[in-house]
Amino acid sequence: MRPEDPERLGEYWLAGRLGAGGQGVVYEAYDGEGRRVAVKVLHGGAAADPETRERLGREAAAARRVASFCTARVVAADLDGPRPYLVSEYVEGPSLRRAVAEGHPFAGDDLHRLATAVATALTAVHEAGVVHRDLKPDNVLLGPDGPRVIDFGIARTLEMSLTTAGLVAGTPTYMAPEVFTGQRAGAPADVFAWGGIVLFAATGRDPFTAESLGGVMHRVLSADPDLSALPEGLRPLVGAALAKDPVARPTARDLLMALISGGSAVEVGRLLAEGTRAASGVEAPAGNDPALGLLAEEAYGSLGDRERDLVPQIFLRLVAVSPDGELGTRRMPGDEAPPEAEPVLRAFAYVLGRSDREISLARPAVLRAWPRLRAWVADEWDGLPVHAGIRGQARQWDDHGRRDGDLLQGSRLDAALGWAAAGRRHLRLNPLERDFLDASAALTRRRARRRRLLTAALAVLLALSLAGGGLAAYQGGRIAEQRDRIGEQRDQITAQRDQALGRELAFVSGTLRTTDPVTAMLLSVAAWRLAPGAEARSGLLSSLYQPEVASFRPWRDDGLQALSGDGRRLVSASDGEIRLYDVPGQREIRRFPAPELHGGPLFDVALSPGARSVAVVTGSRVVVWDLATGRRSAELSLPGASAQGEVDFGDGESALGVLEDGNGFVWDLTTGGTYGRGAEGGWPDAVPAVSRSGRLAAVAAGGVTVWRLPGRVREP
Numbered sequence: 001m002r003p004e005d006p007e008r009l010g011e012y013w014l015a016g017r018l019g020a021g022g023q024g025v026v027y028e029a030y031d032g033e034g035r036r037v038a039v040k041v042l043h044g045g046a047a048a049d050p051e052t053r054e055r056l057g058r059e060a061a062a063a064r065r066v067a068s069f070c071t072a073r074v075v076a077a078d079l080d081g082p083r084p085y086l087v088s089e090y091v092e093g094p095s096l097r098r099a100v101a102e103g104h105p106f107a108g109d110d111l112h113r114l115a116t117a118v119a120t121a122l123t124a125v126h127e128a129g130v131v132h133r134d135l136k137p138d139n140v141l142l143g144p145d146g147p148r149v150i151d152f153g154i155a156r157t158l159e160m161s162l163t164t165a166g167l168v169a170g171t172p173t174y175m176a177p178e179v180f181t182g183q184r185a186g187a188p189a190d191v192f193a194w195g196g197i198v199l200f201a202a203t204g205r206d207p208f209t210a211e212s213l214g215g216v217m218h219r220v221l222s223a224d225p226d227l228s229a230l231p232e233g234l235r236p237l238v239g240a241a242l243a244k245d246p247v248a249r250p251t252a253r254d255l256l257m258a259l260i261s262g263g264s265a266v267e268v269g270r271l272l273a274e275g276t277r278a279a280s281g282v283e284a285p286a287g288n289d290p291a292l293g294l295l296a297e298e299a300y301g302s303l304g305d306r307e308r309d310l311v312p313q314i315f316l317r318l319v320a321v322s323p324d325g326e327l328g329t330r331r332m333p334g335d336e337a338p339p340e341a342e343p344v345l346r347a348f349a350y351v352l353g354r355s356d357r358e359i360s361l362a363r364p365a366v367l368r369a370w371p372r373l374r375a376w377v378a379d380e381w382d383g384l385p386v387h388a389g390i391r392g393q394a395r396q397w398d399d400h401g402r403r404d405g406d407l408l409q410g411s412r413l414d415a416a417l418g419w420a421a422a423g424r425r426h427l428r429l430n431p432l433e434r435d436f437l438d439a440s441a442a443l444t445r446r447r448a449r450r451r452r453l454l455t456a457a458l459a460v461l462l463a464l465s466l467a468g469g470g471l472a473a474y475q476g477g478r479i480a481e482q483r484d485r486i487g488e489q490r491d492q493i494t495a496q497r498d499q500a501l502g503r504e505l506a507f508v509s510g511t512l513r514t515t516d517p518v519t520a521m522l523l524s525v526a527a528w529r530l531a532p533g534a535e536a537r538s539g540l541l542s543s544l545y546q547p548e549v550a551s552f553r554p555w556r557d558d559g560l561q562a563l564s565g566d567g568r569r570l571v572s573a574s575d576g577e578i579r580l581y582d583v584p585g586q587r588e589i590r591r592f593p594a595p596e597l598h599g600g601p602l603f604d605v606a607l608s609p610g611a612r613s614v615a616v617v618t619g620s621r622v623v624v625w626d627l628a629t630g631r632r633s634a635e636l637s638l639p640g641a642s643a644q645g646e647v648d649f650g651d652g653e654s655a656l657g658v659l660e661d662g663n664g665f666v667w668d669l670t671t672g673g674t675y676g677r678g679a680e681g682g683w684p685d686a687v688p689a690v691s692r693s694g695r696l697a698a699v700a701a702g703g704v705t706v707w708r709l710p711g712r713v714r715e716p
Contacts (some may be wrong), residue, residue: 007364015292015365023416028366035092065128070121097137106201115198116259117147122252133185135193136174173208188246195241211237290368299347312426331358349503381423386419394436407440432470506539560605569611592630603645
């Protein structure tokens with residue numbers, strides 16, 4: 001085989017070339033069961049030519065139509081793949097041309113039986129409706145059971161091409177004259193070729209030879225070959241078959257009847273049966289065409305016992321199994337083979353290829369053709385992937401300097417050791433592979449020892465830890481007891497502190513009840529939560545039932561304050577300014593400067609019922625301000641004012657009751673007039689309260705008396 005030849009086509013493993021042409025190659029091949037077949041493959045441009053593919057298909061169809069006893073039976077065909085091929089039965093025996101060329105011409109009865117056999121095959125072909133069109137000595141195989149006619153369609157095209165010198169590359173001397181004149185080759189053309197084949201078998205020469213295609217054509221069209229070498233019984237039949245006019249030629253059936261029964265009419269089935277019996281008498285020359293498996297078995301048998309033991313070691317190392325379970329081949333490095341393998345390599349030189357560094361299967365089909373090797377592969381099938389892993393990892397380990405990191409571990413090592421110990425049947429480990437597995441096992445043992453030592457150390461540490469933990473637990477218990485005692489003491493101290501603090505808070509809440517009732521309430525609640533005793537309970541109840549609910553403290557409390565009648569407004573007069581407050585909102589509403597109040601004494605302040613005006617008594621006068629604008633609205637000189645000077649708006653906004661030096665009188669803010677002041681005589685030691693209308697004044701002095709103004713008439 002050549003380097004470009006494939007190892008296999010489909011399920012067929014190729015063993016070698018049987019023949020080749022411009023458009024195809026015929027290989028000897030073997031199927032999965034070791035059966036020998038012939039595979040015809042299109043290649044190159046022919047495989048891409050639809051017409052050539054179609055011709056191969058026609059050949060397969062034609063061969064299937066013809067009875068198998070006279071041709072090579074078609075086993076399989078793949079016409080749609082990238083390399084179309086046709087698989088047919090392998091006929092063990094040489095072609096007629098080869099047999100004659102090797103010194104086996106036919107004569108007498110042998111020639112008659114050969115002529116009968118070829119005529120029988122040709123009759124079967126024509127009865128099947130097939131015209132061979134390329135019958136010649138090369139397409140007649142002398143099988144063990146008689147001649148077979150092969151090649152239904154391709155060979156003619158392969159052998160009819162011309163060289164650049166005009167010479168015929170093939171031998172077209174078996175083509176009928178009508179073909180050269182442009183007529184279509186029919187059954188008479190096959191009969192013409194039969195006559196040429198019989199004459200070739202008798203003489204060893206092609207009937208029409210010349211140095212060029214033109215010479216061949218001239219002889220075929222005009223010359224009659226010499227038939228003197230033929231027996232008397234065959235000479236007229238061959239002469240009739242070689243007639244130039246196709247109409248004058250007998251049919252294949254006529255030839256067969258003449259050969260078997262002397263021309264008497266015979267039924268076709270009987271005629272073919274008689275022809276087959278005659279064909280079985282054709283003795284094929286003893287050829288040298290043994291099957292590949294037989295050659296391998298003979299080589300195996302030629303070895304001694306010691307060398308035979310090495311054969312599976314070499315061949316099984318050339319086998320590869322793909323991840324999806326497909327059988328394949330591999331190239332084996334030369335240093336992987338046993339040192340004493342040289343006799344085996346010489347004995348199997350026909351099937352093994354050798355180079356400087358590698359050994360390979362020169363004929364991969366031996367994997368199927370040799371039954372003994374098939375059995376070895378089947379026995380080692382499950383172990384081949386395991387061995388491939390060991391082999392590849394061992395080489396990597398050796399190439400990398402035999403590092404521990406490249407050794408097998410875990411389940412992979414277990415699988416490898418298990419196969420090496422009990423799974424092998426024919427394979428043996430080489431020294432490198434044994435060293436690799438030994439090193440892997442030793443590394444595993446070392447790591448196991450380290451793990452045991454580490455486990456022991458951890459156990460000691462665990463024991464120490466447990467002992468330390470027990471001591472720590474004991475000490476922890478003692479500490480917990482001490483902590484509990486300290487906690488009890490702390491709780492007692494905390495309770496005593498809370499009792500004292502609760503009593504103190506209850507006392508403070510009592511002092512704040514009238515000045516800051518909200519804070520007093522909060523302190524009472526806090527005292528009860530800290531020390532729910534009698535003092536806390538009393539303070540809590542007092543806060544709950546006291547009339548004061550809130551307190552308000554102006555921004556400054558160093559001046560004089562006055563509250564409106566409804567209690568919602570508070571005015572504050574201090575040195576140099578007056579402020580007005582919203583008591584419920586506890587916010588300042590207005591503030592304005594009052595220079596009249598600066599530097600002098602302040603005796604009294606009064607806020608009108610509507611909080612519209614404020615009146616302030618100083619050391620020498622009474623001043624009234626409009627709170628809406630902050631402007632002074634009235635002023636009354638009061639030289640007799642003293643620390644007892646007082647003012648009061650009463651129920652209205654327009655009049656003001658004033659006490660000056662022990663005498664009370666009314667000041668009308670609208671007119672500026674006074675009632676009861678000076679010589680008029682007022683109300684001693686009392687500040688009159690003026691009604692809203694300003695016409696009545698009430699005085700509380702030993703009882704309440706009401707006076708009508710302005711005449712100061714006493715009401716009954």
